[in-house]
Amino acid sequence: MAKFSDEFICFVKQAPVNDRRAVRPVLLPIYVWQVYGPDLKTKRANVFEKALLSQLSMGRGKGIDSQRVEELARWHGLEPELVSFIINQQLIPKGWIDRKTGTLTKDGIDMLNNDVSGASSLKTGYVFQDAIKGSFLPRYSNALDMIEPVSDSNTQLEFSMSKSSTRLWQPMILPDRVRPFEPNRETLKSIMSSTQAAQRNARSMGSKEEFESIYQMDVLMLSDKEPFAAFLWVWVYSDVGLEELWGVSDPFGLHPDVLWMREKIRDLCLSVPKLSKEVASLISGKTEGEFSSLEDAAAAREEQVKLEVLAEFNKADLVDGLVGLLNGWTSRKLDVETSESEDRYHDYRDLITQSSGVIEHCLRYCLQKFPLKNLYIFPRTIEKSDIEKLCWATSPFLTKAQVHEAIQVKPTSLFSTARNKQGSFRLCMAVCLMSMPDYPNHPLRRFVINESHFLAAYQLSHWRDSAAHVDSSADNSKKKALEAAAITTYFLNIFFEGLERG
Numbered sequence: 202m203a204k205f206s207d208e209f210i211c212f213v214k215q216a217p218v219n220d221r222r223a224v225r226p227v228l229l230p231i232y233v234w235q236v237y238g239p240d241l242k243t244k245r246a247n248v249f250e251k252a253l254l255s256q257l258s259m260g261r262g263k264g265i266d267s268q269r270v271e272e273l274a275r276w277h278g279l280e281p282e283l284v285s286f287i288i289n290q291q292l293i294p295k296g297w298i299d300r301k302t303g304t305l306t307k308d309g310i311d312m313l314n315n316d317v318s319g320a321s322s323l324k325t326g327y328v329f330q331d332a333i334k335g336s337f338l339p340r341y342s343n344a345l346d347m348i349e350p351v352s353d354s355n356t357q358l359e360f361s362m363s364k365s366s367t368r369l370w371q372p373m374i375l376p377d378r379v380r381p382f383e384p385n386r387e388t389l390k391s392i393m394s395s396t397q398a399a400q401r402n403a404r405s406m407g408s409k410e411e412f413e414s415i416y417q418m419d420v421l422m423l424s425d426k427e428p429f430a431a432f433l434w435v436w437v438y439s440d441v442g443l444e445e446l447w448g449v450s451d452p453f454g455l456h457p458d459v460l461w462m463r464e465k466i467r468d469l470c471l472s473v474p475k476l477s478k479e480v481a482s483l484i485s486g487k488t489e490g491e492f493s494s495l496e497d498a499a500a501a502r503e504e505q506v507k508l509e510v511l512a513e514f515n516k517a518d519l520v521d522g523l524v525g526l527l528n529g530w531t532s533r534k535l536d537v538e539t540s541e542s543e544d545r546y547h548d549y550r551d552l553i554t555q556s557s558g559v560i561e562h563c564l565r566y567c568l569q570k571f572p573l574k575n576l577y578i579f580p581r582t583i584e585k586s587d588i589e590k591l592c593w594a595t596s597p598f599l600t601k602a603q604v605h606e607a608i609q610v611k612p613t614s615l616f617s618t619a620r621n622k623q624g625s626f627r628l629c630m631a632v633c634l635m636s637m638p639d640y641p642n643h644p645l646r647r648f649v650i651n652e653s654h655f656l657a658a659y660q661l662s663h664w665r666d667s668a669a670h671v672d673s674s675a676d677n678s679k680k681k682a683l684e685a686a687a688i689t690t691y692f693l694n695i696f697f698e699g700l701e702r703g
Contacts, residue, residue, distance in 0.1 A: 211434035226372035230332035339395030516697035549682035557665035564629035568622035644699035
C-alpha cells in the first residue's frame with residue numbers, strides 16, 4: 202500500500218499533561234483544502250460590541266453607571282451583567298470607549314464606521330477533511346504548522362517537539378479510508394461558525410491570542426487548487442478534572458479537551474482495535490492486556506468511579522449525571538488541596554467553575570423532579586418588581602439580602618426556565634424558590650433557609666463568572682478555589698439530606 206503522506210501538521214507541540222504515561226499521540230490522516238477567508242487575528246467588533254457602540258454613540262457623555270447599563274440591557278434585550286462585562290472587559294480595554302465619560306473614542310468611532318466587507322481583507326487559509334470518515338473538522342486556520350520526523354524508519358516515525366529536549370514521541374498512525382470531496386457552502390459556513398465559537402471559548406478560558414470573533418460568517422471561498430494529503434497531530438490523554446475518564450485536546454490549540462474530537466476518536470476506536478487498546482490503557486493505567494477495548498476499560502473505570510464518589514456522597518446516584526460530574530470535581534479538589542504549588546491558576550479557575558457547576562446541576566435536577574406547577578404566575582409583561590413580589594409570596598422565609606440576590610435575573614427568562622427546566626444558576630434558583638409552596642418537602646428548603654450559606658452559593662456564582670470570563674481583577678487563588686469547593690460540599694450535604702426527605 203502506498204504511503205498516504207510525508208506531510209505532518211502539528212499546531213500544539215506541548216503535551217497536555219507532564220506524565221508521559223498519561224498521553225498517547227495520534228496522527229490523523231486528513232486532506233487539506235485551500236480556501237480564501239478572513240484573517241483570524243484582524244481586530245473587529247462582534248455583533249454585541251457593535252450594537253453597544255452604536256447605542257453609546259448617541260449618548261451625551263453621561264458616563265456608564267448602573268442606570269445606564271440597565272437602559273442598554275433593556276434596549277438590547279440582554280442581562281445587565283452581560284452588558285457590564287462587554288463594556289468593562291471588551292470595549293474599554295480595546296480603547297473604543299472612554300472610561301470616564303462613556304463616549305466613543307476616535308478608535309471607537311472608526312470601528313463603528315468601518316462597514317467594509319470582510320471579503321476585502323481575505324487571505325489564504327485552510328480547512329481540513331478527515332480521510333477516514335470524510336467529515337470536515339470544525340476548524341479554519343490561516344497557517345499550517347509543519348513538523349518533520351527526526352527518524353523515518355520502516356517501523357516507526359519518531360518526532361522531537363523541542364530542540365532543547367531529547368524526548369522523542371512515537372505517534373500511532375491511523376489508516377486513511379476515503380477519497381477527498383469538495384466541501385459545499387453550508388459546510389464552509391459551519392466551519393466558520395464553529396471556529397468563531399471555539400475562539401470565544403478560548404478567550405473566556407484565558408487565551409492571550411489576539412484573534413477576534415469572525416466578522417463575516419459566510420466569507421470562505423474554495424480555491425481552485427486540489428487538496429493535499431497530510432497527517433494531523435492529535436493528543437489523547439487522561440487527567441484529573443476531565444469531563445470523562447479521558448480527553449482529546451483540540452488539535453488546533455483552542456481548548457484542552459473538545460467533545461467533537463473525543464467523539465471522533467471514540468468512533469474510530471470501534472473500527473481500529475489498536476487505537477481502542479491504547480485509549481483503554483490510559484483509563485486503566487495498564488500498558489498492556491488487562492482490557493481488550495475502550496468500552497471494557499471505560500465500564501470498569503466508571504464502576505470504580507461510582508464507588509469512589511458514593512464513598513463520600515452516598516446519595517449522589519439519586520441525581521442523574523451527578524456521579525460523573527462529582528468524579529471530576531472531587532479529583533480536581535484533591536489535586537489542588539494536596540499540591541504544594543500556589544500558582545496553578547488554570548486549575549484554580551477550573552475548581553471554581555466546577556464547584557458552581559455542581560450546584561447548578563442539582564438545581565436543574567430540582568426543576569425536573571419538582572417543577573413549578575403553575576407557569577402562569579409570571580405576568581405577561583414582567584418587571585423586576587414583579588419577581589420581588591413573587592419571591593416574598595412564595596418564599597416568605599427569605600431575608601431581604603436573599604431576595605435582593607434572587608431577583609438579579611432577566612425577568613423575561615423566568616418563564617422559559619420554568620417551562621424548559623434549563624437555565625443559569627440564578628434563573629434555576631429563582632424558579633425553585635417560586636415552586637416551594639408546591640412541595641413542602643422540597644430538597645432545597647433546608648438549604649435556602651440558611652441565609653449565610655444561601656448567599657455563599659450566590660457569591661460562588663459571581664466568582665464563577667469572573668473566573669470563566671478571566672476578569673483581571675478576580676481572585677483566582679488557591680485559597681479562593683478551596684473556599685469555592687467548601688461551599689459546594691456544604692450544599693451537597695444539605696441537599697442530599699433534603700432529597701432523602703423529598
